[in-house]
Amino acid sequence: MKKQYNGTWESLNSHEVPAWYHDCKFGIFIHWGLYSVPAYAPITWQLGEVPIDENWYANNPYAEWYFNSVNVGRGPTYEHHIKTYGIDFKYEDFVSMWKVDNYKPDKWAELFRKAGAAYVVMVTKHHDGFCLFPSKYTDYNAMKKGPKRDLVGDLTNAVRAQGMKMGLYYSGILDWRFAHDPIIEQNDNFNKACPTYEYADYAYNQSCELIDNYKPSVFWNDIGWPKQGEQNLPYLLSHYYNNVEEGVVNDRFNGLYHDFRTMEYKYGESNRMEKWEMNRGMGLSFGYNAIEEDDKIMSVEDTISLLVSTVSNNGNLLLNIGPKADGTIPKEQEKRLLSIGQWLAVNGEAIYGTRCSKRESAIDESGVQIHYTKKKKDLYVMLDKVPQGAFEVVIPDLSGEIRALDDKIFYDFEAFGTGVKIKIHSHQTSIGSIAFKVPGGE
Numbered sequence: 001m002k003k004q005y006n007g008t009w010e011s012l013n014s015h016e017v018p019a020w021y022h023d024c025k026f027g028i029f030i031h032w033g034l035y036s037v038p039a040y041a042p043i044t045w046q047l048g049e050v051p052i053d054e055n056w057y058a059n060n061p062y063a064e065w066y067f068n069s070v071n072v073g074r075g076p077t078y079e080h081h082i083k084t085y086g087i088d089f090k091y092e093d094f095v096s097m098w099k100v101d102n103y104k105p106d107k108w109a110e111l112f113r114k115a116g117a118a119y120v121v122m123v124t125k126h127h128d129g130f131c132l133f134p135s136k137y138t139d140y141n142a143m144k145k146g147p148k149r150d151l152v153g154d155l156t157n158a159v160r161a162q163g164m165k166m167g168l169y170y171s172g173i174l175d176w177r178f179a180h181d182p183i184i185e186q187n188d189n190f191n192k193a194c195p196t197y198e199y200a201d202y203a204y205n206q207s208c209e210l211i212d213n214y215k216p217s218v219f220w221n222d223i224g225w226p227k228q229g230e231q232n233l234p235y236l237l238s239h240y241y242n243n244v245e246e247g248v249v250n251d252r253f254n255g256l257y258h259d260f261r262t263m264e265y266k267y268g269e270s271n272r273m274e275k276w277e278m279n280r281g282m283g284l285s286f287g288y289n290a291i292e293e294d295d296k297i298m299s300v301e302d303t304i305s306l307l308v309s310t311v312s313n314n315g316n317l318l319l320n321i322g323p324k325a326d327g328t329i330p331k332e333q334e335k336r337l338l339s340i341g342q343w344l345a346v347n348g349e350a351i352y353g354t355r356c357s358k359r360e361s362a363i364d365e366s367g368v369q370i371h372y373t374k375k376k377k378d379l380y381v382m383l384d385k386v387p388q389g390a391f392e393v394v395i396p397d398l399s400g401e402i403r404a405l406d407d408k409i410f411y412d413f414e415a416f417g418t419g420v421k422i423k424i425h426s427h428q429t430s431i432g433s434i435a436f437k438v439p440g441g442e
């Protein structure tokens, strides 16, 4: 009998994270919207590297923050806007410029599957308030204006046709169509955010539209929920779980409730005792930034390292892509996704469907990082940040056979004290972390 949730926190607190969210490990985040038209931000810092203060907001590396970066009235994006579009050009003027002639949702979904992703989370309404789905509550949407398509519905169908889970992102507390003051410090996201009951109802109603029309496997709310709507949250989340049986939500509802915690770049905390998700762009931005070229975004090796370290500590990696305004996925992003998929095709057994091992990640005296996962009684050992050429590493407190998942790794192993010494003779032709299986080793 399907469990029913009754609009109370008590009922919600009995919700358990479904197995699919523990098993899937790797997802694709998609930030695509009006901000993809100007596609500009300065290349500055990762979130969490510097204080989130006026300097951050005047030099915001998030291209999807274009409206606010201009609205603050100073800084590189403001100057870029004046120079490129002129002082009288309004953000809404990008609507008529947003043509999605190269939007091929089936091709997107095929690429995400080839990348080894098991779920996708698409931005439906970012802070700028423009909706990528038809909404009864505003005409400021992609069905009525600009693209004249249900961009969310088209991708949802394509992703599910490829056998992946489809999640939706909604900017709950921020909507710059309702609150026009520039955000110049972190508390403004809560204090200057949409302070009306009208907006709280709007966010509630649009969230119900997304739940009812698309049944997203992940309801990914961002930053927070309108204060004036907090008392409605138990109803909204109960409505979500009652209509999306294996649905999950993140931890951005004013700290009131979550299925999983989130980290973003260097901001936030995670602990391996609780399910969490790392989300970040390949570069410093989520929205496409035309000046963030190949040499400015993460290498494939670093992305695989992030995946391995995240998964071995009970997390999922939600890696963002920022399509160009016309729907083209930038070549440098596509190349990385395909390489990650090649690594997962060979080493995915150590990732998908695993759980945290009791063994914690460690760094060998030679600097090699050792990460572990387990699957029933089998242990997986993943060596990362390994040197070029031959090297040796000792895995402590281990015995028995150890088998590389990639047959292009040439190695030997031997008992060494209470552990096993692995001697890697050659690994040049493989990319990223080196994964081993230790049958019965957990």
Ligand SMILES: C[C@@H]1N[C@H](CN)[C@@H](O)[C@H](O)[C@@H]1O
Pocket: 062, 064, 065, 222, 223, 264, 279, 286
């Ligand atoms: C996933 C990211 N979340 C932040 C808020 N922490 C947003 O401000 C950012 O634009 C992006 O959507």
